[in-house]
Amino acid sequence: MCLIHSPASVGVAGGLMGGDVDMDRGHKSLCLFAEAFSRRRDPESTHTAAMEDNDETKKPKQKTAVICGYPISIFFIVVNEFCERFSYYGMRAVLVLYFKYFLKWDDDFSTTIYHTFVALCYLTPILGAIVADSWLGKFKTIVYLSIVYTLGQVVMAVSAIHDLTDTNKDGTPDNMTLHVALSMVGLMLIALGTGGIKPCVAAFGGDQFLDHQEKQRSTFFSIFYLSINAGSLLSTVITPILRAQECGIHTKQSCYPLAFGVPAALMVVALVVFIFGSGMYIKTPPQGNIMVKVCTCIGFAIKNRFRHRSSQYPKREHWMDWSDEKYDKLLIAQVKMVVKVLFLYIPLPMFWALFDQQGSRWTLQATIMDGNFGFLTIQPDQMQTVNPILILIMVPIMDSVIYPLIAKCKLNFSPLKRMTVGMLFAALAFVAAALVQLQIDQTMPIFPSSTESQVKYINMMSTPLDVKAGNNNFTLKPFTANEDYLTFGSPFTLILGPNNSSQIAVEEGNRSTSVIVQEGTQPKPITFSDITSKPEQGANAIRFFNGLNITLNMTWDDQSFGNIPTNDMSKYVLIPKGVAQYQIKDALGSVCDYKQELGFGSSYTIVIPPTFNFESTCGQILIPVVDIKPNTIHMAWQIPQYFLMTVGEVVFSVTGLEFSYSQAPSNMKSVLQAGWLLTVAVGNIVVLIIAEAATLEEQWAEYILFASLLVLVCFIFAFMAYFYTYIDPAKIEAEFAHKEPEEKKRKSVEMSRKDSVEQRSEGRKSSHSGSEKDDETLQTKI
Numbered sequence: 001m002c003l004i005h006s007p008a009s010v011g012v013a014g015g016l017m018g019g020d021v022d023m024d025r026g027h028k029s030l031c032l033f034a035e036a037f038s039r040r041r042d043p044e045s046t047h048t049a050a051m052e053d054n055d056e057t058k059k060p061k062q063k064t065a066v067i068c069g070y071p072i073s074i075f076f077i078v079v080n081e082f083c084e085r086f087s088y089y090g091m092r093a094v095l096v097l098y099f100k101y102f103l104k105w106d107d108d109f110s111t112t113i114y115h116t117f118v119a120l121c122y123l124t125p126i127l128g129a130i131v132a133d134s135w136l137g138k139f140k141t142i143v144y145l146s147i148v149y150t151l152g153q154v155v156m157a158v159s160a161i162h163d164l165t166d167t168n169k170d171g172t173p174d175n176m177t178l179h180v181a182l183s184m185v186g187l188m189l190i191a192l193g194t195g196g197i198k199p200c201v202a203a204f205g206g207d208q209f210l211d212h213q214e215k216q217r218s219t220f221f222s223i224f225y226l227s228i229n230a231g232s233l234l235s236t237v238i239t240p241i242l243r244a245q246e247c248g249i250h251t252k253q254s255c256y257p258l259a260f261g262v263p264a265a266l267m268v269v270a271l272v273v274f275i276f277g278s279g280m281y282i283k284t285p286p287q288g289n290i291m292v293k294v295c296t297c298i299g300f301a302i303k304n305r306f307r308h309r310s311s312q313y314p315k316r317e318h319w320m321d322w323s324d325e326k327y328d329k330l331l332i333a334q335v336k337m338v339v340k341v342l343f344l345y346i347p348l349p350m351f352w353a354l355f356d357q358q359g360s361r362w363t364l365q366a367t368i369m370d371g372n373f374g375f376l377t378i379q380p381d382q383m384q385t386v387n388p389i390l391i392l393i394m395v396p397i398m399d400s401v402i403y404p405l406i407a408k409c410k411l412n413f414s415p416l417k418r419m420t421v422g423m424l425f426a427a428l429a430f431v432a433a434a435l436v437q438l439q440i441d442q443t444m445p446i447f448p449s450s451t452e453s454q455v456k457y458i459n460m461m462s463t464p465l466d467v468k469a470g471n472n473n474f475t476l477k478p479f480t481a482n483e484d485y486l487t488f489g490s491p492f493t494l495i496l497g498p499n500n501s502s503q504i505a506v507e508e509g510n511r512s513t514s515v516i517v518q519e520g521t522q523p524k525p526i527t528f529s530d531i532t533s534k535p536e537q538g539a540n541a542i543r544f545f546n547g548l549n550i551t552l553n554m555t556w557d558d559q560s561f562g563n564i565p566t567n568d569m570s571k572y573v574l575i576p577k578g579v580a581q582y583q584i585k586d587a588l589g590s591v592c593d594y595k596q597e598l599g600f601g602s603s604y605t606i607v608i609p610p611t612f613n614f615e616s617t618c619g620q621i622l623i624p625v626v627d628i629k630p631n632t633i634h635m636a637w638q639i640p641q642y643f644l645m646t647v648g649e650v651v652f653s654v655t656g657l658e659f660s661y662s663q664a665p666s667n668m669k670s671v672l673q674a675g676w677l678l679t680v681a682v683g684n685i686v687v688l689i690i691a692e693a694a695t696l697e698e699q700w701a702e703y704i705l706f707a708s709l710l711v712l713v714c715f716i717f718a719f720m721a722y723f724y725t726y727i728d729p730a731k732i733e734a735e736f737a738h739k740e741p742e743e744k745k746r747k748s749v750e751m752s753r754k755d756s757v758e759q760r761s762e763g764r765k766s767s768h769s770g771s772e773k774d775d776e777t778l779q780t781k782i
Contacts, residue, residue: 065280070216071208076277078220081201082227083270084146087153088194090235090263092118093381094243096360097367098256101536102160103180107699111360112688117187118356119684122677124195126291129674131196133289138204139281142197146271149193153264155186160256163249171251208282233388239263240379244576252559254537294671297327297335330736334665337729341663342675344416344720350713351652352683353690354426354706355645358384360687362433365699366638367538368440370600370631377577378635380538386639390646398650415659416721422652423714427707429644434703436641440633441700446487447532453506454485456530458515458607458625460547460567461523465516468495469504476516479547479609481625485511496523513605513627515545517567528569530627531603538600538631539574544584545607546570552608553585569605584608584618592618599630665729 065072095117099110132141158164159182165175173179202224209217243259246252301323308322316322320336366380406413448454459465459476466475467482470492474482488506495501500522511530516523528545535541544554546564554561554570561570577600584592592614596604607623660672696702 069213070220071280071282073208073277073280073282074205074220076273076280077201077205077208078223078227080270080274081224082231083266083273084149084194084197084201085228085231086235087149087263087267087270088190088235089232090239090266091153091156091190091260092359093236093239093384094256094259096363097243097381097537098160098183098260100364100367101254102162102256103176103183107361107364108691110364111357111691113187114360115356115684115687115691117191118359119681119688120188120191121195122681122684124192125199125677126674128196129199130289130292132200133286134292135286137283137286138200138207139278139283142200142204143271143275145193145196146267146274147193148189149197150264150267150271152186152189152191152193153260153267155182155189157257157260157264159183159186160260162251162253166250169250171248171253204281207284229388233385235263235266236385236388237382240381243381244379290667291671291674293331294335294338294668297323297331298339300326330733333732333736334668334729337663337665337727337732338668338671340724340727341660341672344717344724345675345679347713347717347720348656348679349682349686350710351423351426351648352680353686354430354683354710355649356680356684357687357706358387358642358645361699361703362638362641365433365437365440366635368444368534368601368631369633369635369638371538371635372577372599373636380635383635383638383642386642387646387649390643391650394646394650395654398647414726415655415662416717416724418651418655419659420714420718420721422648422650422655423710423717425644425648425651427710427714429641429648430703430707430710432641432644433638434700434707436633436637437698437700437703439637440631441698443629443632444534445485445628448487448509448511450509451489453488453508454511455488455504455527456485456513456625456627457482457525458513458545458605460515460517460545460607460609462518462610465523466497467516468493479607479611479623481513481605481607494525496525513569515567515569517547526567531572534601534628535574535603539576540580540598540601540630541572541603541628542575542580542596542598543572543605544570545605547608547610548612549610550586555583555585556580572603582606586614590614594619594622596624599632601628602626602630603628663727663729665733 096110096114099105099113100107103110105113128141128145132138136144159179162171162173165173165178167174202221205220205224206217209220239259239262242262243254243256245255245258247255247258298320301320304322304325305319318336320332320339323332323335363381363384366383369380371378371380403413455469457467457469457476458481459467459478462478464475464477467473469486470488472486476482488504491503491505493501494504496516502525509532511532512527513530514525514527516525518524531541542556544552544561544564546552546566546568549566551563551565553563556573556575559573561573564570575598577598580596580598582594582596584594592612594606596606603626605625605627607625609621609623612618612621657676660676664672690702690706694702694705696705
């Protein structure tokens with residue numbers, strides 16, 4: 001169990017707002033795992049192990065009921081955290097697909113809104129910590145913002161109900177604006193709620209322990225991390241399965257209301273459980289926020305320097321020295337140490353810009369891949385679980401094997417060098433993603449541009465047919481189709497056999513199938529429109545053409561293709577991966593069962609030829625024509641990019657936190673944690689800017705762009721790190737602790753001397769003034 005020692009009382013200053021980490025070396029691997037994994041799962045809570053020793057520790061705490069040495073109240077806090085993390089990550093796992101497939105946004109806009117939401121989630125913890133520490137206290141902050149959070153999740157679930165505005169019952173919402181508005185309101189409430197409570201919950205849990213319960217407190221934090229990881233992992237697996245179900249009143253569609261509704265229900269449970277334990281909690285009052293003090297000190301220094309920018313004022317050694325008129329030297333020295341590290345944070349957002357695209361771009365990439373792993377089928381949004389699984393494996397290996405080997409080789413692998421290597425691994429991950437995308441693009445169909453038209457021909461005649469379409473000459477055997485679509489940019493002449501030609505207009509941006517049937521003695525083309533994109537969510541678009549001389553009815557499961565007259569085409573029906581079993585019926589009740597093995601993302605036109613009958617071998621007579629080939633690049637090819645990104649995360653994120661804590665003053669680790677969260681938020685903002693501003697048509701090129709930018713930033717960071725000098729904050733603080741009494745004594749002596757001089761001066765003035773008065777009196781008498 002990872003022992004994370006902390007003082008008896010823990011404020012939010014120990015949550016988001018900083019603290020001191022005292023780790024047992026024998027458990028360092030597990031502690032680093034906890035930090036890394038909770039940053040991946042919950043960056044706001046990585047710092048919960050680092051608790052600052054503040055004035056609260058000196059105040060006696062009320063006693064609370066205990067079981068086996070542990071306060072009963074922590075049970076409610078752990079359950080609350082598990083449910084809240086399940087709620088957040090469950091909702092976030094399916095979010096980008098909800099944007100793409102339900103709200104019908106394109107990939108770029110879906111990515112933009114997704115990363116805007118994530119950025120807000122990393123900005124609001126700072127606000128929540130300030131509110132809790134300065135005004136409401138942790139308990140009230142958690143309760144109030146949890147109510148906001150719950151409302152947000154409920155609003156998201158309601159926004160995903162397609163029947164809400166589907167007045168004509170065709171399966172498509174008639175008022176998409178309402179669904180978009182509800183979604184945005186829900187996401188804003190969730191961002192405020194999840195970010196606002198995160199710096200409070202872990203710290204509030206630490207508050208429940210008394211001074212003598214350090215061992216129990218450290219065990220609590222290990223259990224707390226476990227609840228975070230368990231909730232997030234389970235939700236990332238479960239909610240994509242819920243999304244893949246079909247539900248609806250009038251029409252059956254992907255069940256986003258269920259995928260959002262279950263997390264909403266878990267958040268209600270989290271809120272109820274937390275409030276239920278209210279009478280058992282130790283509730284400490286607000287104690288003030290160190291981050292506010294740091295910001296005011298920096299603000300005063302900048303303002304004072306600007307006021308004294310004239311050359312007549314002597315320069316000072318450091319720009320923070322301009323605040324010494326108002327703040328003591330120890331605080332100024334501590335702020336200097338913090339600013340020094342924050343300066344190194346400037347290039348870091350680029351790493352998070354790549355890292356957080358696992359939930360957006362990489363998930364969208366998985367939608368056009370094959371998720372069949374034989375014994376199970378992986379949903380595109382479930383691929384995100386590869387990262388935490390690899391974290392479980394990689395952190396102990398890095399800490400127990402890789403780093404010791406490097407140390408034995410006498411290599412100076414300092415924290416800043418590790419972070420640089422971590423950036424390079426993330427860049428390599430995006431190069432791997434680009435290579436996978438190139439392979440995917442080679443298997444993707446080429447759809448017509450806005451000025452082109454594509455046509456495929458099917459010969460439904462019992463004799464071979466010579467076809468000339470523009471400059472294309474080919475022969476179609478009976479009941480066959482040409483393999484690929486023909487592309488035309490202008491009107492063309494279609495010749496079907498001898499003495500049968502016609503001028504065909506180009507329908508710009510359209511894909512169609514021209515079925516050639518026998519009409520009298522001449523072939524006649526009948527044109528039907530085809531889909532112009534890959535079927536959504538890995539489904540397969542299936543339709544039937546009836547070449548029999550009677551009307552037929554086709555069904556799959558509980559969905560009907562409709563009654564299809566002779567020489568007519570059915571509508572498309574989306575069918576998931578697996579073995580699809582169709583039923584073909586005529587008016588007399590005859591039935592033909594036909595089975596078809598389907599993959600991901602294909603489209604077929606199943607042709608019923610004129611020779612069809614309802615005998616036992618009827619299924620062998622049907623002719624499946626491939627319009628769009630299924631996805632052939634397997635999702636397993638994403639594992640290398642996830643592996644490289646996970647190695648980068650372990651080397652970069654864990655080391656970055658460890659470095660930040662080691663270089664920060666004991667009472668200002670909170671400020672660096674806030675700065676760390678800010679880099680994550682800015683990284684997500686970088687993604688949405690590039691996604692909107694970049695005009696790259698190819699996705700692989702965008703991956704290379706991000707990788708190149710990170711490599712560039714990596715060199716900048718390496719240059720900055722080269723000139724960084726490691727410090728010992730405790731030693732510097734100790735020096736100032738010794739200097740302060742002497743400084744105060746010196747100032748006291750100076751003040752005493754000054755007062756003495758002033759008193760003498762006033763005495764002289766009084767004596768001089770008395771002499772003048774006597775002279776005046778004498779002159780008057782004379």
